[in-house]
Amino acid sequence: MISSQGSRRDSGKEEIRVEGLTMAYGEKIIQKDLNFSIYSGDIFIIMGGSGCGKSTLLKHLIGLIRPYRGRIIFKGIDFWNVSQEKRLEMLRGCGVLYQSGALWSSMTLSENITLPITQFTGLSQKEAKDIASFKLKLVGLGGYENYYPSQISGGMRKRAALARAIALDPDVLFFDEPSAGLDPVSAKHLDDLILEIRESLGATIVMVSHELASILSIGNNSVFLDSETKTMLATGDPKRLLMESEDPKIIEFLTRGTGKRELRLV
Amino acid sequence: MGEKKGLRGKIEIIVSEDQECRIVFSGNWTIYFRHEEVFPKIKELISTKPIKRIQISQKGLSSWDSFFVSLIERILNFLDSKGIETEILDLPEGVKRLLELSKTDLGQKRKAVKREAFFERIGEASFSVFSSMASFQDFLGRVTIAVFNILSGKSRLRYSDFLLYTQNAGARALPIVSLVSFLVGLILAFVATVQLKLFGAQIFVADLVGIAMARDIGAMMCGIIMAGRTGATYAAQIGTMQVNEEIDALRTFGFDPIEFLVVPRLFALTLMMPLLCIYSDLLGIAGGAVVGAGFTDITLLQYITETKNAVPLTHFSIGIFKAFVYGIIVAIIGCRKGLTCGRSAASVGRVTTSAVVTSIVWIILSCALITYICYVYDI
Numbered sequence: 173m174i175s176s177q178g179s180r181r182d183s184g185k186e187e188i189r190v191e192g193l194t195m196a197y198g199e200k201i202i203q204k205d206l207n208f209s210i211y212s213g214d215i216f217i218i219m220g221g222s223g224c225g226k227s228t229l230l231k232h233l234i235g236l237i238r239p240y241r242g243r244i245i246f247k248g249i250d251f252w253n254v255s256q257e258k259r260l261e262m263l264r265g266c267g268v269l270y271q272s273g274a275l276w277s278s279m280t281l282s283e284n285i286t287l288p289i290t291q292f293t294g295l296s297q298k299e300a301k302d303i304a305s306f307k308l309k310l311v312g313l314g315g316y317e318n319y320y321p322s323q324i325s326g327g328m329r330k331r332a333a334l335a336r337a338i339a340l341d342p343d344v345l346f347f348d349e350p351s352a353g354l355d356p357v358s359a360k361h362l363d364d365l366i367l368e369i370r371e372s373l374g375a376t377i378v379m380v381s382h383e384l385a386s387i388l389s390i391g392n393n394s395v396f397l398d399s400e401t402k403t404m405l406a407t408g409d410p411k412r413l414l415m416e417s418e419d420p421k422i423i424e425f426l427t428r429g430t431g432k433r434e435l436r437l438v
Numbered sequence: 439m440g441e442k443k444g445l446r447g448k449i450e451i452i453v454s455e456d457q458e459c460r461i462v463f464s465g466n467w468t469i470y471f472r473h474e475e476v477f478p479k480i481k482e483l484i485s486t487k488p489i490k491r492i493q494i495s496q497k498g499l500s501s502w503d504s505f506f507v508s509l510i511e512r513i514l515n516f517l518d519s520k521g522i523e524t525e526i527l528d529l530p531e532g533v534k535r536l537l538e539l540s541k542t543d544l545g546q547k548r549k550a551v552k553r554e555a556f557f558e559r560i561g562e563a564s565f566s567v568f569s570s571m572a573s574f575q576d577f578l579g580r581v582t583i584a585v586f587n588i589l590s591g592k593s594r595l596r597y598s599d600f601l602l603y604t605q606n607a608g609a610r611a612l613p614i615v616s617l618v619s620f621l622v623g624l625i626l627a628f629v630a631t632v633q634l635k636l637f638g639a640q641i642f643v644a645d646l647v648g649i650a651m652a653r654d655i656g657a658m659m660c661g662i663i664m665a666g667r668t669g670a671t672y673a674a675q676i677g678t679m680q681v682n683e684e685i686d687a688l689r690t691f692g693f694d695p696i697e698f699l700v701v702p703r704l705f706a707l708t709l710m711m712p713l714l715c716i717y718s719d720l721l722g723i724a725g726g727a728v729v730g731a732g733f734t735d736i737t738l739l740q741y742i743t744e745t746k747n748a749v750p751l752t753h754f755s756i757g758i759f760k761a762f763v764y765g766i767i768v769a770i771i772g773c774r775k776g777l778t779c780g781r782s783a784a785s786v787g788r789v790t791t792s793a794v795v796t797s798i799v800w801i802i803l804s805c806a807l808i809t810y811i812c813y814v815y816d817i
Contacts, residue, residue: 234690260692268690274683278675288691291594336687346690 185212186248187344187376188233193242195228201402202228206242208395208407210344215370215377217387217410220397221425226380227271227348229397233378234268234346235259247343264292267337267375271348273329275321281308281332282317285339292340307335311365327358331365338369345370347379351386359383363390384428388414396422447473447506450497451483457490459483460527461513464498467506476509477516484520492517495527507536577696577774581704584697593697595705603706607668611714614667618659619718623647623725626655631734640734644744647726652753654760656719658805660711661764665797669772672703673793676776677786685777695777704769711765712758719757752817760808764801771797 285304311331351359447467775793
């Protein structure tokens with residue numbers, strides 16, 4: 173198994189460590205023996221073929237599913253070995269952008285963002301609304317405060333969901349296939365926006381993706397899951413995996429089946 | 439689109455000597471044209487002659503579509519299963535390519551679909567009943583804790599949501615509750631009038647309608663209406679949120695979905711149900727009065743006086759208590775079903791139906807239980 177941790181790793185602070193993680197639905201094992209670390213400032217990509225358990229791993233990392241075996245250490249604390257209150261507090265340090273956006277449909281875009289702000293901070297409704305407007309401007313949706321999710325396009329919903337994900341200025345942002353369902357231009361814009369927000373907020377990003385363009389252009393650390401062996405095949409910088417990996421499955425995935433190891437960043 | 443008239447698909451079977459034959463397709467072999475039955479001819483051929491090799495070809499094949507390709511594929515598979523060698527000769531290039539494509543293996547291991555034995559299914563269904571009972575108890579416990587947290591001020595109730603649900607479960611339910619309750623009172627009075635007239639005791643129509651509405655019918659009508667209306671809405675709303683990952687989004691922000699989604703709905707419905715019940719009782723009695731005063735010799739004043747004497751506050755109290763219990767049942771079951779919804783549109787429909795049916799069953803069961811307790815304690 174390749175592990176390409178660069179020199180930055182030595183100085184980078186470990187945000188999340190996954191130790192011997194086995195994921196299962198009931199008794200059905202999805203992935204087993206996963207071990208990898210995510211460092212502060214990483215854009216960490218969870219990649220692999222369809223149905224290999226990428227989204228399930230993401231759900232484990234954000235505390236929606238309890239591991240079958242193994243531990244998830246979040247900022248040095250074993251996530252499932254602390255009280256419910258502590259877990260909820262830890263989750264507030266995370267922002268999640270779901271594949272569908274998952275905006276609360278009964279609320280306006282502004283309310284979607286103000287809800288966590290008013291709930292978990294001492295800010296007034298007015299201050300929270302101002303912050304919501306600012307976050308919407310950051311993602312290019314200034315003026316859409318009073319729109320409902322159903323009144324805007326899919327791409328705008330993703331952006332609004334990103335604005336909500338960064339509502340509490342999280343340390344770690346999780347994205348579940350952010351560019352799924354978007355046209356190439358919108359997908360590129362979203363990638364740029366993710367990079368911009370990561371640079372501005374200094375957040376660590378964990379992303380499920382099988383968009384090669386995104387993986388190779390913005391990812392600097394990754395884990396490759398395999399559905400056949402039900403475990404990870406490699407972890408490290410996806411560009412290095414592309415150039416150095418000897419695993420045929422990884423080569424096939426990262427070269428789109430052509431076998432040509434060339435970096436084509438779109 | 440109907441079947442087209444025109445040259446239908448034909449086949450010709452040419453048998454040569456040395457145990458070989460050729461199947462020749464001609465005409466239109468698309469889904470919209472009638473065609474000759476192929477398999478009976480082939481079966482007859484191989485049962486009568488010792489054929490070892492069959493060639494498939496065409497002569498004057500006017501048109502074809504994927505129906506033709508699937509037919510060829512089935513013929514090839516059939517002949518293969520019979521141990522007969524096959525060869526495709528001059529079929530169109532597109533047909534050959536589609537046949538090739540249909541053999542594509544994506545390299546994924548096929549899982550054998552195992553059909554479970556009858557007793558295995560019964561066993562699994564029994565276990566699932568126990569596990570769903572356990573998870574329902576867990577849900578009830580969580581709801582109880584959430585209610586206490588909110589009542590004790592540890593958590594905040596979202597008043598905007600609460601008021602919205604109160605309006606939906608209260609004011610907006612009035613038209614349907616009015617109609618149903620008034621008509622039920624009317625029907626009860628008609629049935630009673632016909633029977634009591636035989637004994638010259640029409641005055642007791644007021645007693646019957648009043649007691650029935652106040653003790654049982656008013657609350658039950660409200661319960662059933664709210665199960666079909668509000669309980670279904672709760673299940674569908676929360677179920678759709680589940681499908682759209684909105685509940686996952688709540689969880690990852692550290693919100694407790696029970697405090698956030700269930701408790702405001704529970705409070706709204708349990709507050710509104712007793713009020714709707716009182717309203718329903720009065721409308722039902724008014725419906726009875728229309729029949730009593732309009733179709734018998736009793737005057738409206740007599741009817742009202744008789745109702746007043748026959749229906750003490752205890753009867754109303756029992757009805758109101760039942761409505762309160764039904765409110766809890768409908769809200770809890772509606773929300774619970776919504777939260778157990780899967781990730782598909784079909785499961786939203788399933789949990790909605792299940793919420794209504796389960797709520798009505800539990801309403802009837804709890805009504806029977808409360809009625810029995812009242813009977814035992816002579817209330």
